[in-house]
Amino acid sequence: MSISTMVTKMRLKFHVEAVDWNNALNQLHMISDEKAENKNKEHVMTIVNDILPRLGKDTKAFFKGEKS
Numbered sequence: 001m002s003i004s005t006m007v008t009k010m011r012l013k014f015h016v017e018a019v020d021w022n023n024a025l026n027q028l029h030m031i032s033d034e035k036a037e038n039k040n041k042e043h044v045m046t047i048v049n050d051i052l053p054r055l056g057k058d059t060k061a062f063f064k065g066e067k068s
Helices: 003-027 033-054 057-063
Strands: none
Touching: 003 033, 033 057
16 A cells, blocks of 8 residues: 555545544534534535545545445
8 A cells, every 4th residue: 555545544534533532522512513513524625526536536426426
């Protein structure tokens, strides 16, 4: 596995965990629903638009319901 693939997988793990943290902070009423939603949107869009294509996943086919 190349170094770029390892870094990409680490970025994926970070962004997925960040979504979990935002949800936990929202449930504890430490951040508002709107702020949690906006931050989660940023993390998910980073995953879909940047990280998954670097891992060779076809995100357009994913949203069409096709398997890649």
